[in-house]
Amino acid sequence: MSHNLPFAPINPVAFPRDSGRERAMLWLGIVLALISALPVIVARYPMMSDYPAHLARYRVMLDGGANPDLARHYGFVWQWTGNVGIDLLIGPFAQLFGLEQAGRVLTGIIPPLTGLALVAVSWVLRRRVGIGTLLAMAFVWSPMMLIGLLNFAAGQALALWVFAGWVALRRYWWRDSLMVPAGVLVWVFHLSAWAILGVLVFGYEFSQRRTAANPTGAPWWRAFIAPWPLLGPLVVMALLPGTSGAFSYGNYWWVYKQAIWLKAMRDTSYALDFLGLVAVLAAVALATAQRWIDDRLGWAALMLLAMTIAVPRHISGGDYADYRLVTSGLMVACLAIDWPRAGTVLGVWARVGTLAVSALYLARLAVTTLTWGQGAAQMERYLQALDHIPRGARVASAVVVDSGRWELNRFEHIGAYAVVRREALSNANFAVANVHMLRIRDASRGFVDPSHRILQAADRPVDLADFAPAREADWLWYVGQRLPDRLPLGAVVVWSAPGTLIARLAPAVVVPGGANPPPAPEPSAPLAKSAQSH
Structure with missing residues (x-):
């Protein structure tokens, strides 16, 4: 009517x-x-794909530079x-x-x-x-x-x-x-x-x-x-x-x-x-x-x-x-x-x-x-990875997103929890200059969202040998339905669980803000079956 x-x-x-x-x-x-x-x-845990990145921004904003690790890694311009x-x-x-x-x-x-x-x-x-x-x-x-x-x-x-x-x-x-x-x-x-x-x-x-x-x-x-x-x-x-x-x-x-x-x-x-x-x-x-x-x-x-x-x-x-x-x-x-x-x-x-x-x-x-209840239980298991990352570390997050899947990937920005709980540098943040209020201080312009995302079909091999963010990090945090087939050269797995792992990387190359990342290293060998797991 x-x-x-x-x-x-x-x-x-x-x-x-x-x-x-x-x-x-x-x-x-x-x-x-x-x-x-x-x-x-x-x-x-609110199981929204972007939520951890927002939480990380709030963490830096509310800290106001008091934490030395956060102050070294991030700036915030209101x-x-x-x-x-x-x-x-x-x-x-x-x-x-x-x-x-x-x-x-x-x-x-x-x-x-x-x-x-x-x-x-x-x-x-x-x-x-x-x-x-x-x-x-x-x-x-x-x-x-x-x-x-x-x-x-x-x-x-x-x-x-x-x-x-x-x-x-x-x-x-x-x-x-x-x-x-x-x-x-x-x-x-x-x-x-x-x-x-x-x-x-x-x-x-x-x-x-x-x-x-x-x-x-x-x-x-x-x-x-x-x-x-x-x-x-x-x-x-x-x-x-x-x-x-x-x-x-x-x-x-x-x-x-x-x-x-x-x-x-x-x-x-x-x-x-x-x-x-x-x-x-x-x-x-x-x-x-x-x-x-x-x-x-x-x-x-x-x-x-x-x-x-x-x-x-x-x-x-x-x-x-x-x-x-x-x-x-x-x-x-x-x-x-x-x-x-x-x-x-x-x-x-x-x-x-x-x-x-x-x-x-x-x-x-x-x-x-x-699905939120199930996802939160899985998130709890994945977040155990943070126990193996030192405070203030430089963490390259890698999350495989199935390009053929209808459901949103609720773990896409999980790497931002390293900021919230470990005051770490992470590449899962919304921190593009002149767009976002959060700023990355000691990494390249590319060490931000969506550099953590690996968009591909579920049946394709997961090859992290040339994963660019790993060149600027000391630790790799991987999340995906299957373990990666290849890791960056020199990576050592220190902890793994179904769907996730933490690997220690070769010493990071610290790139001044705005600079281009260094050349890629030579591809590594396939992930060793004997990699340490706890």
Whole structure:
């Protein structure tokens, strides 16, 4: 049903009196939102591929140069950019819980905060929680969250809450004054979340002004002006350095654009993820055909999904700028579905739909929780490797990532735990100059992400004889499904376990920052079967 509500303050009396079903649906939405924290509750380690690298950055940032090993290996240059939300929160949380537990707590807050925000938006717009709201919860654990883009995920949750406030407070003259700092706060968490907020507000205002029932007679183009309180970050970006940068679509962008749509619900099970995406697209298509789309969200969803094609992959050094919009756009599209109330002839189908979308959400949550629990147990075993690495060591991390596997590799940045627990130099960090706040001091420009990643098919030999980061390290930390076939020349395995090993390397060649790495050594012999193992 297409909403054509008058452009006037929202009056709660205008909504039908809450029925028992509507109250039950509200509580169902709240409960589903709260249990979204289960993966973090079950798993000791957040099993997100990028998470250890973020934790390493927090470790260096909070240390402030006090630890001599960290100070020798790293520098940190604070920049006010639209991507520092969790960086600001981690300090006080770390004082309360310690760094690793603080990261886990903050990670666990984001999914329920997002789910409750979806409930809040639905409630302030329609005074009920419907099928669309529950279907949108399938994106609470989106690929962005599973990768570990914490600033974006938290910023998106905050953007939804601010949008709910925009709608709920529209009757009050002081709303615009409140929205000025709110817009800046969302931008501080993440630039893309701020853009999503702007699109949500514009879509809502455009829908209100285009209706024939608009009593104010305000022209539709005034919708472009209405979000002005949210434009404060434009001033910040103009005045402060480091808040803007280049963009790029990347190589073979047309293939990549198709891939991010196919992977819009990527988690662990290809069958479940693909069928879930088909179900979401079918539900949105059905609702559109039946005119069961709330225009106040529908226009924003349409714009976000269109932006997935227009927006480049890289903005200001950040990756997946367009991929984020795929997951966010589909979430808003689901939220826009306004299934007819249960009192109509479609009431029975509404109940069936509620069960179906709840089952999809619970199935995805169960898979995530189960795989996180298993992954955390495996992470615990892998982290025993750190007991064999001296503090302040130079560690070359090598992680084999199966190029043919659907599931994200949750151990890709495991080498960053050497920074967190052993104050070591590691090549698994996000530390590109002029892009990231973390800096590498005594290694080459190439001793950063993704130099640790070995992307290849699972059945190919793992050859580390010419592994470039090993030339600048004293220790090699390897993680993969199979042991490497060849190690760098002179490497001695001091500890191994299924899927991982630690090897002592020849003395590292310390490369001044920005210099090129030294020439490759001669290839080594195959890994000896008699290598020491403990």
